[in-house]
Each structure stands twice: as structure tokens, then as C-alpha cells.
Amino acid sequence: MKIVVVGLNHKTADVELREKLAFNGPRLEEGLLRIKEIPEIREAAILSTCNRVEIYLQVRDVQKAYAAVKAFLAHFFEIRIESLDSSLYLHEGMTAVKHIFRVASSLDSMVVGEPQILGQLKDAFDFALERKATGVLLNRLLKKSISVAKRVRTETRIAENAVSISFAAVELARKIFTDLSGKSFLLLGAGEMAELAAKHMMTNGVKDIMVANRTYERGCELAREFEGRPVRFEEFPDALVHTDIVICSTGASTFVLRREHMQKAMRERKQKPVFIIDISVPRNVDPAINDLENVYLYDVDDLRGVVDTNITERQKEATKAETIVEEEIETFRKWLSSLDSVPTLIALREKAEAIRRDELERFFNRFPAMGEKERKAVEGLASSIMNKLIHAPTVALKDEAEDRDMLTEVIKRLYNLNGEDDGKE
Amino acid sequence: METILFELALTFYFAATIVCVLELFKGTRTTSRIMFSLVAAGFVLHTLNIVARYFISGHMPTANMHEASSFFSWCIVLLFFFLEYRYKVGLLGSFIMPVVFIMMLTSSMLPRRIEQLSPVLQSSWLMIHTVLAFVGDAAFAMAFGAGVMYLMQEHYVKSKHLGGLFRRLPSLQILDEINYKLITIGFPFLTLAIITGAIWAENALGRFWRWDPKEVWSLITWFIYALVLHVRLTLGWRGKRAAILSILGFCVVLFTFFGVNLLLKGYHSF
Known part of the structure; x- marks a missing residue:
């Protein structure tokens, strides 16, 4: 009964190899079934994302299972087995548990704290569960990983700060305007970055969108794409009066949006705040605009600065998260050791004994006149019923069978042997 | 009796203020919950104190500096609850509870006698x-x-x-x-x-x-x-x-x- 992780990720394998090893669509099901067929392996789940391919296993013999899985991967994806040597890692026992906890909590991700990985992990295990590839141990491990990830999420700020420029822009906009849904938005120019930022703004609720581009036709095209309206480029200073957020990326070599434009617009809009994002290099917005009241101008370097501090912030939070992971490993270890069948055997026998004693006592109290000989006979009868009843489960638990962990768990639940531990977790 | 209520309210506000200031440095959901319970407890006692003074004196307890600054603070706390309910603004307490506490502290140092109002007033x-x-x-x-x-x-x-x-x-x-x-x-x-x-x-x-x-x-x-x-x-x-x-x-x-x-x-x- 060993938990094992075999896999590779963005740190150990380049994208070329990761691509080759991706379990996509039907390959996932096929791969999972094939792995499950390996005799060494009792439980299995496969996680396949663009940054990692990992196989979670419960095995009898670690080295044999590892060799088998490695051979399987090479065969299944038609690559040379040596190419896996340097990139494939193997974690076993508590190290494997720790690894899964760290993956779930997004501590092992390329962008630490990114939230998608937990969902992907859940999907991977759900998929395996539906195909009956996982059992008590891996299911429990997944449940625990989710709760660890949630604890990390709530107790640290690991996922709080934006770590991409366009997310940082949205985050800032939220600190200026709260709710972006009622805000109007002007896209000045049509650079790729600007489009991306515009899309982020839209998914965050901005509805009223204007596009001003040098070539009017291209502007119209973009406006259609964003369900906004085109504005003639010469007329953009007038549009500023009704704009709360400006994203500028024109590719011009000088300042397109000048201080006078903004000054005039601010007067006309009665100083309602404006957030300007200048993504263009060289800059298209006069930096002096930031000195105007209620105007907040961020250029690419500013946003990059925000992102950098956010990343340092996340790393700080990550150390806190590691402590949480360590704590949780301890509780999982306790659960694992409770899975061992010996304590369950003892508990089962004790429970049966207790019942026998209680029932005999009640019986003798009801028939006090009973003679010594009869008493002995009744006691013998009770003992032999008890022993026969617990004989089969005892044998089953003692047997080194494949499903012993599951049986232990089942017997604990059927006979309610967990006592006060019930309902915990 | 009403003096004890006042002292207790002051104590709770003091504790709440400490938590509020701590919250500036390291805030969690727990600290803000503690802060709220403290303010709420203080507010209940404070209200009782004001009601008690009303019944003892027979008029609105805003007849001297002690009563006035106490009532002033009471109004601020009331509004604070209202704003929290309406806007759920984080950290507002950290900026307003110190004001409440200082006002209450001032109030506590002023003569607390219950005024006999001249009939004209x-x-x-x-x-x-x-x-x-x-x-x-x-x-x-x-x-x-x-x-x-x-x-x-x-x-x-x-x-x-x-x-x-x-x-x-x-x-x-x-x-x-x-x-x-x-x-x-x-x-x-x-x-x-x-x-x-x-x-x-x-x-x-x-x-x-x-x-x-x-x-x-x-x-x-x-x-x-x-x-x-x-x-x-x-x-x-x-x-x-x-x-x-x-x-x-x-x-x-x-x-x-x-x-x-x-x-x-x-x-x-x-």
C-alpha cells in the first residue's frame, strides 16, 4: 500500500516532450484503463494539463510499478524510453502526498497561485472515479488535497494579486471604480495587447465600448468584434468626455493623447475619474497627464512594476502555504496509519466481546435461578456464536489481499469502529 | 449603575479600537468579526447607559459635556453599523473607532453629574x-x-x-x-x-x-x-x-x- 506519483512538469520537461505525453480526449480513457491493467497497480488517476502530466497511483511495489509505468508511457506515446530518463520524476509515500498537496494548492505551478489547477485535478480524479480506477486511498487523498488547497486559498493571499499585465489593469480599474459594468471604455488604436486588455475589461462587465483607430475601417471591424461603436480617430478627444477607462496602443511614435486633451475633457466631465492604460511602446500618452487630478495613468512599465511586486507578494505567501501543507501532511499520515488493519482487528474483537459480555449479564439478571452448569453452557454458546460471526471478517482482514485497505475501511464503517472519529474531516 | 454601564462600554470600545488598529497591520476575517462583536457589545451597554440617564434625569441626556460627547460617540457607532451593513467597507472601523474611543475617553474624564435643567430649558x-x-x-x-x-x-x-x-x-x-x-x-x-x-x-x-x-x-x-x-x-x-x-x-x-x-x-x- 504505497502512494506514488510519476510524472513530469514544466520544470523537468520542455514543452515538446509535454506535448507528446499529453493524454488528450480518448487517449485519457485508454491510457487510464491500460495503466489500471498493470498488475502492480491497484489505483490510478491521470492528470494531464499543458504544464504537467502526472499519474497518481496506489501500488504494491514502487520500483516495479515505476518501471512498468515508464515502459507504458514510452510505448503508449511512441517515444524512446531513454528520453524520459531525465524528465520523469517519481515520488513515493509521504513525499508523493506532499507533492499532490502542493500541486493542488498551486504551489508547484508555473504561475504560483493560479487557480485553474485545482479544477483540473478534481476533473482528473472524477474521471478516474467514474471509471472505477481509484479506490479508498486515492479518493481520500483527493478530498484531502482539495481541502488543503482551500485552506491555502483562505488563509494566505497566494491567489489574490494579479500576475499578468492585463489582469493587473483590471485589478486597478476595480480599485478606482469598484464595479466596471456601468463604465464606458475607449480603445485607442488596435494593438494586440490592447485587444487582450479590452477583452479582460469586457469579461469584467464593461459594456459601453468605443474604438478609435487611425484606419477607420479597422476600427469598425474591432468595434463589431467587441459589440462597441467606432469613433473617428480625429474625434477621440471628444469621446474622452464620456469615457472612464482608456486603453491606448496606437503604434505612433509620439504622444497621441496630450495633456491639453485630458485637461479639457476633465473640465467637461466635471472631474469624474479616468483610468488610462498606455500599453504602447514608445508611449502614446503624455506622462504629465498623471499629474492631473482624478486622472490615473499607468504605462506598461508601471503595470509591470505592479505585476513584479505582486509576484514577490505571492512568493511570500507561498512560504506560509508550505507550512499549511506540512501540517496537513501530518493529519493525512495519521489517517493512513489508521488504515492499517491490525487496530481494526482489535477493535472488531473488542466490540464483539463487549456485546457478548453485556448480553450475558442481562440474561443472567433475568434468570438468577439458573444453575452453574447451565450458565457455563450459555456462555459457551455466546462465545461460539461471536467467534463464528467475526471469523470471516478477521480472515479477510488478515489476508494480504489487494482490497484490504478498502475492506478495513468498510468494516470500520459497518461495525462503527471509528467511534468518536466519525464525522470528522 | 449607569456609571458602570458607561465604564463597560468604554472598555469594550477600547478593546475594539485596539483590534481595529491591529487590523490595519494584519487583517483576517476573524479579527473583523471580533472587532464587530466588541463594538456591538459596547454599543448595547452604551445604549443602556444613555437610556438609564434619560430615566434618571427625566430629559434627554445631552445636558453637559460628558453626556454630549457620549451621545455624539453613540451616534457615530450607530452610523458605523449602518454603513457596514449598507456598503460592507473593509477597514472603516480602523479609521472611525479611534475617534469614537477618544471621544468616549474625553467624556469619561468630564464631570458626570446628572444636570438639573433650569425650567426654561x-x-x-x-x-x-x-x-x-x-x-x-x-x-x-x-x-x-x-x-x-x-x-x-x-x-x-x-x-x-x-x-x-x-x-x-x-x-x-x-x-x-x-x-x-x-x-x-x-x-x-x-x-x-x-x-x-x-x-x-x-x-x-x-x-x-x-x-x-x-x-x-x-x-x-x-x-x-x-x-x-x-x-x-x-x-x-x-x-x-x-x-x-x-x-x-x-x-x-x-x-x-x-x-x-x-x-x-x-x-x-x-
Whole structure:
């Protein structure tokens, strides 16, 4: 009964190899079934994302299972087995548990704290569960990983700060305007970055969108794409009066949006705040605009600065998260050791004994006149019923069978042997 | 009995203030929950104290400085709960509870005797006038808190140093909105307080207006907040300027409340 992780990720394998090893669509099901067929392996789940391919296993013999899985991967994806040597890692026992906890909590991700990985992990295990590839141990491990990830999420700020420029822009906009849904938005120019930022703004609720581009036709095209309206480029200073957020990326070599434009617009809009994002290099917005009241101008370097501090912030939070992971490993270890069948055997026998004693006592109290000989006979009868009843489960638990962990768990639940531990977790 | 209630309320507010200040450095959901329970406990005791004084004296307990600053604080806490319920603004407590605590502490150091009001002043105008005045002042106090928060947040965004409290302070728009709303609440209350004060003075003393220092400074306060609203609506003085003005305005409120009594003599006993 060993938990094992075999896999590779963005740190150990380049994208070329990761691509080759991706379990996509039907390959996932096929791969999972094939792995499950390996005799060494009792439980299995496969996680396949663009940054990692990992196989979670419960095995009898670690080295044999590892060799088998490695051979399987090479065969299944038609690559040379040596190419896996340097990139494939193997974690076993508590190290494997720790690894899964760290993956779930997004501590092992390329962008630490990114939230998608937990969902992907859940999907991977759900998929395996539906195909009956996982059992008590891996299911429990997944449940625990989710709760660890949630604890990390709530107790640290690991996922709080934006770590991409366009997310940082949205985050800032939220600190200026709260709710972006009622805000109007002007896209000045049509650079790729600007489009991306515009899309982020839209998914965050901005509805009223204007596009001003040098070539009017291209502007119209973009406006259609964003369900906004085109504005003639010469007329953009007038549009500023009704704009709360400006994203500028024109590719011009000088300042397109000048201080006078903004000054005039601010007067006309009665100083309602404006957030300007200048993504263009060289800059298209006069930096002096930031000195105007209620105007907040961020250029690419500013946003990059925000992102950098956010990343340092996340790393700080990550150390806190590691402590949480360590704590949780301890509780999982306790659960694992409770899975061992010996304590369950003892508990089962004790429970049966207790019942026998209680029932005999009640019986003798009801028939006090009973003679010594009869008493002995009744006691013998009770003992032999008890022993026969617990004989089969005892044998089953003692047997080194494949499903012993599951049986232990089942017997604990059927006979309610967990006592006060019930309902915990 | 009512003194014990007061002391207990003060103690709870003190504890809440400590938690509030700690929250600035490291806030979690737990600290804010603790802070709320402490403020709520203090508020209940405080309310009982005010009710008790009302029944002992037979009039609204706003007849001396002790009672007045206690009631002033009570109004601020009431508004604080209301704002929290309405806007769920993080950290507002950290900026307003210290004000409440200092006000209560001042109150605790002032003579606590229960005043026997001279018959001329005994009328329901006492309650109407003082409640209006303090609700108005409490709104200005909260606007002050929101103004300070605005200036901090504006500084973070403008200077592009997004550290410190940037993440936990609410957005500029919300802070400005709260600031504005509070002044639009405070201003009519202040106006009505001045009007009812004049009517009461006419009834009790025979003259609407006597150029008493308290009256003069209340009028100055009124002009300041009238100006705040006016320039906001006409010139678009919002955000930073509105925040600065509301901070200045509250300083004048405090002077009208404490300073006038300490430095200038008039018939307002507080």
C-alpha cells in the first residue's frame, strides 16, 4: 500500500516532450484503463494539463510499478524510453502526498497561485472515479488535497494579486471604480495587447465600448468584434468626455493623447475619474497627464512594476502555504496509519466481546435461578456464536489481499469502529 | 449603575479600537468579526447607559459635556453599523473607532453629574435639537473617516506604489460616494439643528439668535459643508478635494463641539 506519483512538469520537461505525453480526449480513457491493467497497480488517476502530466497511483511495489509505468508511457506515446530518463520524476509515500498537496494548492505551478489547477485535478480524479480506477486511498487523498488547497486559498493571499499585465489593469480599474459594468471604455488604436486588455475589461462587465483607430475601417471591424461603436480617430478627444477607462496602443511614435486633451475633457466631465492604460511602446500618452487630478495613468512599465511586486507578494505567501501543507501532511499520515488493519482487528474483537459480555449479564439478571452448569453452557454458546460471526471478517482482514485497505475501511464503517472519529474531516 | 454601564462600554470600545488598529497591520476575517462583536457589545451597554440617564434625569441626556460627547460617540457607532451593513467597507472601523474611543475617553474624564435643567430649558426641543445636531455631526465624523481613507487610497493609486493597505482599502469611487452621501445626510441635519435651536431659543430665551459662540461656529460649520456640496455640484470638486474639505469640515465640527466650550463662553453648557 504505497502512494506514488510519476510524472513530469514544466520544470523537468520542455514543452515538446509535454506535448507528446499529453493524454488528450480518448487517449485519457485508454491510457487510464491500460495503466489500471498493470498488475502492480491497484489505483490510478491521470492528470494531464499543458504544464504537467502526472499519474497518481496506489501500488504494491514502487520500483516495479515505476518501471512498468515508464515502459507504458514510452510505448503508449511512441517515444524512446531513454528520453524520459531525465524528465520523469517519481515520488513515493509521504513525499508523493506532499507533492499532490502542493500541486493542488498551486504551489508547484508555473504561475504560483493560479487557480485553474485545482479544477483540473478534481476533473482528473472524477474521471478516474467514474471509471472505477481509484479506490479508498486515492479518493481520500483527493478530498484531502482539495481541502488543503482551500485552506491555502483562505488563509494566505497566494491567489489574490494579479500576475499578468492585463489582469493587473483590471485589478486597478476595480480599485478606482469598484464595479466596471456601468463604465464606458475607449480603445485607442488596435494593438494586440490592447485587444487582450479590452477583452479582460469586457469579461469584467464593461459594456459601453468605443474604438478609435487611425484606419477607420479597422476600427469598425474591432468595434463589431467587441459589440462597441467606432469613433473617428480625429474625434477621440471628444469621446474622452464620456469615457472612464482608456486603453491606448496606437503604434505612433509620439504622444497621441496630450495633456491639453485630458485637461479639457476633465473640465467637461466635471472631474469624474479616468483610468488610462498606455500599453504602447514608445508611449502614446503624455506622462504629465498623471499629474492631473482624478486622472490615473499607468504605462506598461508601471503595470509591470505592479505585476513584479505582486509576484514577490505571492512568493511570500507561498512560504506560509508550505507550512499549511506540512501540517496537513501530518493529519493525512495519521489517517493512513489508521488504515492499517491490525487496530481494526482489535477493535472488531473488542466490540464483539463487549456485546457478548453485556448480553450475558442481562440474561443472567433475568434468570438468577439458573444453575452453574447451565450458565457455563450459555456462555459457551455466546462465545461460539461471536467467534463464528467475526471469523470471516478477521480472515479477510488478515489476508494480504489487494482490497484490504478498502475492506478495513468498510468494516470500520459497518461495525462503527471509528467511534468518536466519525464525522470528522 | 449607569456609571458602570458607561465604564463597560468604554472598555469594550477600547478593546475594539485596539483590534481595529491591529487590523490595519494584519487583517483576517476573524479579527473583523471580533472587532464587530466588541463594538456591538459596547454599543448595547452604551445604549443602556444613555437610556438609564434619560430615566434618571427625566430629559434627554445631552445636558453637559460628558453626556454630549457620549451621545455624539453613540451616534457615530450607530452610523458605523449602518454603513457596514449598507456598503460592507473593509477597514472603516480602523479609521472611525479611534475617534469614537477618544471621544468616549474625553467624556469619561468630564464631570458626570446628572444636570438639573433650569425650567426654561425643559422642553422637548432639547431632545429634538440635540439629536439632530449629533446625528449631523456623526455623519460628518464618518465623512472624515472616509475622507482619510480616500486620501490614502488615492495616494497609493496615484503614486503607483500598491503596497500597504491598497488591497484592503475600498475603491476610490466607493469612498467618494460614501463621503458625499454622508455629507448630504449631515448637512440637512445640521440645518434643522440650527433652525430648531433658534426656535427653542425663541421659546425659552425670547430671541432667535444671540451670536453666542456656539451659534456662530455652527453657522461657520454650516457654511463649510454648504460650500463642500456647492463646489462638488458646480465645479466637480470630488474625490481628493472633497476628501480634504470634509476633513477640514470635521476639524471645525470638533472645534465647535469642544473648542468653543474651552476657549469661549456662551450659554451652551457644552
